[in-house]
Amino acid sequence: MYDRRRFGLAVVDNDQLTLTMLTLLVRRLLPEVDMKWACRRGRDAIERCLSVDSRPDVLLVDMSLEGLSGVEVCRQVRAATADIALIGITSFSLEHYATDALAAGAQCVMDKARVRDVCAAAVALANGRMPRTRYVSDMTAAQSHALLTTRTEAETGNVADDGSPTRSNAAAAAALLTEREREVMCLCAQGRSSREIGELLGVGESSVKTYVMRAAKKLGARNRTQAVAEWLMLQD
Template identity: 65%
Template sequence: MDDGRRRFSLAMVDNDELTLGMLTLMVRRLLPEADVLWTCRDGAEAAARCLSPATRPDVLLVDMSLEGLSGVETCRRIGAASPDVALMGITSFSLERYAAAVLDAGARCLMDKAKVRDVCAVARDLAGGCRPSTLSRYTPYVSKESAAQAHARLAATGATGRNVADDGERTREANSSAAALPDERSLTAREREVMRLCATGRSTREIAETLHVGESTVKTYVMRAARKLGARNRTQAVARWLVSRG
């Protein structure tokens, strides 16, 4: 249904196939005006697609923990070549670990990927050409440069740069997502209910209000469900839960 919102294209690169599936599902649910152009798991492939007019998205979500070409270097390569893609860094790990490097590499901001509603809101704002300062209500890690300014700086210094993330640690983080997916029946009824509500994009506070429990209780259910599902965070737990249900 056309609600009058400006349509835009969006793409995603994340090393975890389950997370990609979950994010795609949530983006289509929360951002009906966005066309998911493509998804991939490799930074170099994402950069190549962004540099082709036929496959260039308006907004690209870039996970920081990529194998091969890192998330930071993926942003740097794209940002140096073109100002036409709004780059959004996302991660399930500490934002502080990657913030300085990815903003220097041309990303508009760095987001917690578990906060899917906020990620979608920022993607919409970026596609609409908002000022960087307006994004600060969603994340403290926002670039002070415009896309054009970042592109000019990166083009002048070159697409390559020092990667401040530790390669060995990043590889271990990426490999940790390969745990086998257990049956959803290992979850209690309440844990399944919390996963269902998480999958709708509701916040911890909203889930607590729906279930008439405290936010700390919701976090405990999420933590238990994630552990049983072999997930390292809420986002991956929801993805594994959705897949386990078939």
């Protein structure tokens, strides 16, 4: 299952039994992995990830942590560094967590019961490849880090007088849009419906809505209307 390099892995899960079993299974499936640590609290995981001495290459994050949520753990770690691959894991509905976790910088969200698949994803990410799984990010860790850093700067003072992100921040976020997302936003700005855009680009209407949703998040917009407004402002 290994590719070119060994790597360090860590786990945060608030259930002690699950934490113990995950650790044992990962060690069995990846006997050469450097198991850095396992902990039950999100804040402890963040602190260890920010320390050079205990920073793992891959972190498995339970989505349903008590106190600080798994999504928030992903967000804080990713805002601080692009050097750690984040895999969200859960025993509940993947759909429930996927959108928020991926927006918070996780590379993918997976069923924690499918440990072999989780290990395969960890190997892929540690070796610079995206995992083959359903809920996977369309951004690299570096892109997510840049986006979250831009948003943090806006929230902490780098904003316009009306409270909106500055033009430079918005432009930096827009630079993260893929070519297809840019095509979709241009067509949205022309007043085209999702169905019309899908017909023009040869994709399904649901795919168009997904592209719009991703573009909106990167632009810091709450919905399609705001995303179009942000996009038009950047074209001036």
